Amino acid sequence: MAGLSLIALLDDIASVLDDVALMTKVAAKKTAGVLGDDLALNAQQVSGVSADRELPVVWKVAKGSFKNKAILVPAALLISAVAPWLITPLLLIGGLFLCFEGAEKLHHAKSASENEGSSDDDALAHLSVEDFENQKVKGAIRTDFILSAEIIVIALGTVQIESLTTQLTVVSLIALLMTVGVYGLVAGIVKMDDVGLYLVNNSQTKTIKHYLGSGLLTFAPKLMRSLAVIGTVAMFLVGGSIVLHSMPGSHDVVHALLTMLPDMLAQNAIVAGVTPILIDGLVGLLAGFIVLMLVTGIQKLRS
Template identity: 40%
Template sequence: MATGLLALLDDISALVKVSAASLDDVPAQVAKTTGKVSGIVIDDTAVTPKYVVGLDPSRELSIIFQIAKKSLFNKVLLLSPAALLLGFFAPWAIPPILMCGGAYLCYEGYEKVHSMFSKHTDEHVEAEEGLKVISAEELEKERVTGAVRTDLILSSEIVAITYATVADKDLTTQIAVMLSVAVFITLAVYGFVGLIVKADDFGVHLAKENHHPRVRSIGRSIVKLMPGFLKALGYVGTAAMLWVGAEIIAHGIPFTSHALDNLEHSLASIPILAWLAKAVACGIGGLILGAIIDRIVRLFRKKA
């Protein structure tokens, strides 16, 4: 009896040691994964502020909190379990799902670029005819829905890349890393977005008469710079959307994946130039793919 109990305690001790060793590896895996998804994180951070532009400033943080809450819910309770199940039962399905998400990002990125440069008056007329008056609450709900939809695609890519990074690890490590990445990235992205959208209010506060002239000058500069900064951030978000979407698709196709790797290796002696060349190539490819998808979508709309 005593021998059996000692054996059981030894087994439990061994199991605890294995679990502890696995958990010790979690921070390193989280850091590794965060580096791999940096492009998507930039995209998410740059795109989100536009969803609160033009809304009541007093509602900005509430809207961001709503988006962040739904983003975390999607990552933790929907996407991570789905990735684990797919990884166990149908690992072959993950790359096609990733590529579909990448195609959507390219399509949405192209739509944004097209809207920047399109000057077709008939489209403007059609848009004006389709305008309808909605309340502030309805507009807020519409913005949150749009932000969550875009975030869902980006979150799917983040979760899938995270799973791919730890696919060869034990289940405990997989779950711990995926949950850690989901929480860390959500807090980082939406915390930074909150700082961005409230920066103008902070500038107004600094510009008040009761502060030192130099502090007031800094406050006024922040207020003046923020509109241009938000506009530039929107451009960065669009570029990142095309770049990330195209890179995801490229890595799912052997030929284009090898071409990107060869481009990067050919400029390996100048890392910044290698990164820039890869990003530009993906951005142009994403724009072309987005244009093709847009034509297909328009064709189906006409038939419908």
């Protein structure tokens, strides 16, 4: 009897692990889009620090991301169990904040251009190295909090009908995998130029290693500059998607807009895939500048 009980227990454990693996795979697919945005935003956020401080800064942000998820995972499970209606308003606030940050970046870039400035980093140039680092880390962790919340809610949505144990396991695994994946890639991106320099300095000319190192040295600064643009665009896309899908009937509106396209375009897979993304971006842009105007107006009234 004891042997049969042990076999039954092992069978139950195997069944639970199969369910967890399947649900984790589904959740990972659904959160993959946010992973790309998270990567672009965080790589751009930690850029601008000195080369010898890049990895320590990435590690600081990664630790902040782990803390964010340590707060968000139990909070999401608790809200889902006690007040599931709160998840959508909280996500809407987070989406609006991302749109606002994107609009603020564009506004600052325009102001800097008019005043012959160049970037947000120039505005922080008067700070000490430590204060500059802290500002970058705080901004990255703040952005990570919003994206982490979206990742966790999406993951939770895939296992909402499962047991609490399965929910906790799947959401925790997704949170861990996303954090390790994102900040591992961010570390690789910010150290790409150092790897290229090492290859060039430790190889003879006209060898594959030398050409690879030269290519990395050429590509790294272009990638970092492009991430500044990609990161801002990602804020509007992710934020706009959250805002749009937090509104009742948004799916019907998007579907109606798609049906207004000519048949030739509507049946094109690329057009059908790109159109919702463009709508998310436009909604994010509009929402961001509305919030920016409201915030600026309140600041002027208070001053």
